[in-house]
Amino acid sequence: MARSVTTQRKLVNTIAAWSIGFLIFFPILWTILTSFKTEATAIADPPVFLAFNWTLENYEVVLERSNYARFLWNSIFIAGGSTLLGLIIAIPAAWSMAFVPSRRTKDILLWMLSTKMLPAVGVLYPIYLIFIKMGLLDSRIGLTVVIMLINLPIIVWMLYTYFREIPGEILEAARMDGATLKSEILYVLTPMAVPGIASTLLLNFILAWNEAFWTLNLTAAKAAPLTAFIASYSSPEGLFYAKLSAASTMAIAPILILGWFSQKQLVRGLTFGAVK
Amino acid sequence: MNLTMPLRLTSIAAILAANAAFAETTITIATVNNGDMIRMQGLTEDFTSKNPDIKLEWVTLEENVLRQRVTQDIAAKGGQFDVMTIGTYEVPIWGAQDWLVSLDDLPAEWDKDDILPAIRGGLTVDGNLYAAPFYGESSMVMYRKDLMANAGMEMPEAPTWDEIAKAAEAMTDKEKGIYGICLRGKAGWGENMAFLSAMANSYGARWFDEDWKPQFDTEEWAATLNTYMDLMNNYGPPGASTNGFNENLSLFQQGKCGMWIDATVAASFVTNPTDSTVAEHVGFALAPDNGLGKRGNWLWAWSLAIPAGSDATDEAKKFVAWATSKEYTALVAESEGWANVPPGTRTSLYENEEYKKVPFAEMTLNSINSADPTNPTVDPVPYTGVQFVAIPEFAGIATQVGQEFSAALAGQQSVQEALEKAQALTAEEMEAAGY
Numbered sequence: 211m212a213r214s215v216t217t218q219r220k221l222v223n224t225i226a227a228w229s230i231g232f233l234i235f236f237p238i239l240w241t242i243l244t245s246f247k248t249e250a251t252a253i254a255d256p257p258v259f260l261a262f263n264w265t266l267e268n269y270e271v272v273l274e275r276s277n278y279a280r281f282l283w284n285s286i287f288i289a290g291g292s293t294l295l296g297l298i299i300a301i302p303a304a305w306s307m308a309f310v311p312s313r314r315t316k317d318i319l320l321w322m323l324s325t326k327m328l329p330a331v332g333v334l335y336p337i338y339l340i341f342i343k344m345g346l347l348d349s350r351i352g353l354t355v356v357i358m359l360i361n362l363p364i365i366v367w368m369l370y371t372y373f374r375e376i377p378g379e380i381l382e383a384a385r386m387d388g389a390t391l392k393s394e395i396l397y398v399l400t401p402m403a404v405p406g407i408a409s410t411l412l413l414n415f416i417l418a419w420n421e422a423f424w425t426l427n428l429t430a431a432k433a434a435p436l437t438a439f440i441a442s443y444s445s446p447e448g449l450f451y452a453k454l455s456a457a458s459t460m461a462i463a464p465i466l467i468l469g470w471f472s473q474k475q476l477v478r479g480l481t482f483g484a485v486k
Numbered sequence: 487m488n489l490t491m492p493l494r495l496t497s498i499a500a501i502l503a504a505n506a507a508f509a510e511t512t513i514t515i516a517t518v519n520n521g522d523m524i525r526m527q528g529l530t531e532d533f534t535s536k537n538p539d540i541k542l543e544w545v546t547l548e549e550n551v552l553r554q555r556v557t558q559d560i561a562a563k564g565g566q567f568d569v570m571t572i573g574t575y576e577v578p579i580w581g582a583q584d585w586l587v588s589l590d591d592l593p594a595e596w597d598k599d600d601i602l603p604a605i606r607g608g609l610t611v612d613g614n615l616y617a618a619p620f621y622g623e624s625s626m627v628m629y630r631k632d633l634m635a636n637a638g639m640e641m642p643e644a645p646t647w648d649e650i651a652k653a654a655e656a657m658t659d660k661e662k663g664i665y666g667i668c669l670r671g672k673a674g675w676g677e678n679m680a681f682l683s684a685m686a687n688s689y690g691a692r693w694f695d696e697d698w699k700p701q702f703d704t705e706e707w708a709a710t711l712n713t714y715m716d717l718m719n720n721y722g723p724p725g726a727s728t729n730g731f732n733e734n735l736s737l738f739q740q741g742k743c744g745m746w747i748d749a750t751v752a753a754s755f756v757t758n759p760t761d762s763t764v765a766e767h768v769g770f771a772l773a774p775d776n777g778l779g780k781r782g783n784w785l786w787a788w789s790l791a792i793p794a795g796s797d798a799t800d801e802a803k804k805f806v807a808w809a810t811s812k813e814y815t816a817l818v819a820e821s822e823g824w825a826n827v828p829p830g831t832r833t834s835l836y837e838n839e840e841y842k843k844v845p846f847a848e849m850t851l852n853s854i855n856s857a858d859p860t861n862p863t864v865d866p867v868p869y870t871g872v873q874f875v876a877i878p879e880f881a882g883i884a885t886q887v888g889q890e891f892s893a894a895l896a897g898q899q900s901v902q903e904a905l906e907k908a909q910a911l912t913a914e915e916m917e918a919a920g921y
Contacts, residue, residue: 250761253736275524335562342564426551427558430566431514431543442546445519446676447731447751449761 238462244455245269252452268456276439278460285435285461287350288425289418292358293411296365299358301407304369305395309378319370322363330360330423341428348430356428357418365414372406373399409475412468419465436461511801512541513568516556518788519546521754522621522828523571525818526809532817533808540801549676560585560793568796569805572617574608574787574859578876581611587792587799588614589806596807600832602851605787608859608870617789618810621751622830624853625684625783627771628738628756629745630764633657633664644772647688647713647782650745654721657744666721668743669714672730673892675884680784680873681747682891683884686710688775688782690864693875693912698868698921702887702909711891711901718895727896739763747773749786750853753846754825770849772856778864784873785857787831830854879919886911 215223244252246264272278307315337356338347346352376399384398400407422437429438440461443454469476517523523546530542545567547555556570560580572580580586592598598606598615605622609615627650629641637656642649654666670681683693691706701707718726721744723737731748735755738746739762746752759765773783790809792802808814812834818827824840829850835841836851862872869875874884887908894904 248761250739250763253740255736255740255742275527335558338558338562338564342562347564347566426547427555430516430545434545438545438547441548441551442519444548445732446549447520447749448755449732449735450519 238466241455241458241462244452245459247452247455249449249452252455253449268452269460271453272443272456272460276442276457278439281434281436281439281461282464284350284429284433285419285437285464288353288357288433288435289415291350291354292361292418293365293414295354295358296362296414297407297411300362300365300369300410304366304373305399307366307370308373308376309381319367322366326363334427338428347428348432348434350433353425353428353433353435356424357421360421360424361414361417364417365410368410368413369403369406372410373403375406376402405475405478408472409478412472412476416465416469510539510541511798512543513796513798513802513805514543514545514566515569515571515790515805516545516547516552516567517571518549518552520751520788521826523788525822525826526620526814526828529814529817529821532814533805536808537801537804540804542805556793560795563795565793565795565797567793568798568802569790569792571620571788572791573789574605574785575871575874575876575881577609577617577789577791578611578870579878580791581614581616585794586616587794587796587803588616589618589792589803590615592618592803592807596811597834600812600834602831602833602854604785604854604857604859605831608785608787609789617787617791618806619787619789619831620810621828622785622787622854623749623751624785624830624850624857625681625748625773626750626753626849626853627745627747627773628752629653629769629771630657630741630743630767631769632764632767633744634769641769641771644781645774647774647776650747650774651713651717651721654717654745658721663742664744665723665737665742666744667717668723668729668734668737668746669718669726670730670734670748671718671722671726671892671895672728672733673885673888674730675874675881675888677730677888678892678895679884679888682710682714682888684773684784684873685714685782687780687863687872688773688778689713690776690778690780692863692865692867694867694869694916696866696868698916700909700912700916702905702912707905708901711894711905715895715901727892747782750830750846750850753850757845770846772849772853780862780864781856783853783857785854785859786873879915883912883915886915 243259245268246266247258247262248265248267251258251262307319341347341352344352380402381394381398384394389398420437422441425435425437426441429435440454440457443450443457527544534540534542552571553576556567556572558564559566577586590598601619602622605619606615609617609619627641627645634641634653634657637653639653639656641653645653650667656666658664658666670678672678686692686707689706689710691704691710692701695701723729723742729737731752734743734746734748735752737743738756741764746756753768753770756762756768757765762768773781775781790806792799792806796802810831812832815827815832815835819840824838825844827835827841829835829847836847841847857872859870859872862870869877874880890899890904890907890911893899894901
């Protein structure tokens, strides 16, 4: 039976939730506001919140100086490519671990996760040398593969957890009705797993989009995505906060919009398995 | 049939030859985001119109990322960059390792002898020039003429540290949020340690003696750090231990600093009325000294160099020669005005009558000329570099020392403790490095 909640309690909860939400969102909001300020206003002390002369100058400068479309395309290619490639490998892997587990399944899962515990910089030099040998430096394909490998443990784990929620009896019933392995996966498992696959896809797309270590280290001019675009606006000598904010806003805008429209799937993806 | 075949072959050969003639070579240039570099990117049409067979690709990176990326690329022979923007710290080290292509064979009209001697000395290893300076900078005092006048004082053109302390005291008005002096406090070899190493030179201190023994246990270093702490604790802004160039620039532009000792390149920012509220009140003076023959100013030059792994060396040389030529200077002057010309590299620029009218031109030249990277300290040292020591280990050591000094400024430890820790960690690192 659900607990009864008083109106007052509801109000307090709502205010608390909105406050925490606002606090988390504030850095992004501040970045967006700063992108419309002049460099002088951006560093004003005390800081100016809304009462300033709004300007689009920073966006004009950024668009004039950088080839935004190329950075954007590289981001879409690398994030999209690595996520799809990851799903192609992870779906069969997670399926077999969830429905046909062996004695070593748990160990394999833990071992996969353990690769995430190594600091990325620890393997930078070996990967850099391999990339030189294979001619993959500053290539979208090379970066797509590396980022896919980085995120693969998370994809497998998410899908595995989700597949485990699907009752095995349903698959057994399908088998008793004469379904082959192919039709069992295609017509029974997949429709039930679509929400899980979708949320995995979205979360990994976001992770790949925001990845900044490998994208900064393995690219130069041709394959550099939006993370490199943002980094190019930091300056050792001179004011840059407003232009950097404009570049950041342009870099996060696509993923922010995608996140907004898919928040239901995202929340579901992040919380599945929580209620048992 | 017999006739058409040779004809076809001839046409194919002609097409191939034409393609070969117009084959484009792409050179990739790694650079930092600062005003002069961005301006150059906007003016490259002049270069590409004269060299239609060369295409330019730019990679703009944050300074520390650039340093790490080019080091990684050059050491692993990645060949990602054909031209790289590096400073006076890297050139002596990389030049000695044969990582850079010598630029001694740049065309005669490029006029190597026109490069300011102090800058050229910093970019030369064993008689070979390994990088072409794009812009050079030193450090100097930028101060508020109006605040000095209100206090009934006048800033000497070449002040001593005592005079700086008196001026800082006179200009400080904490109730109005005006702090007499703003200096770098943020930890880092290129942050607080650039300032403090240069300041130490004027106190007769040095990083190492001639046997590479660290010198933080000397009276000279104690005097340097005590003066710095006194200035900052009495007349500096709150939270100074996290202030670097940009933070101090911001404070000065908002009228919160009476004086700021930092890079000469800042002069064009603080006198720019668009961003600076005190643009018309700024005066300049040489970095302070202590009467020992060395001033507390540094020397730095962002320079263009070609890594030994580049497969487009000839094209890269053409670009480097163009970007650092007298003609490029004239091109910037024509399109952006003399105040925006990359400063501090050529004697001819400072002989130009138009450039002499720029308010900070003379002080910049005097500051650069008073720094000598090959003879930086009062007592002899085994290294080159004014605000750094040109050995590979320096960046790591100086950043750790910088953290100790920054912690002392934040009040977390005493000057004595900071110096003792600096001495111990430098000795340990140098021993591990085989010195």
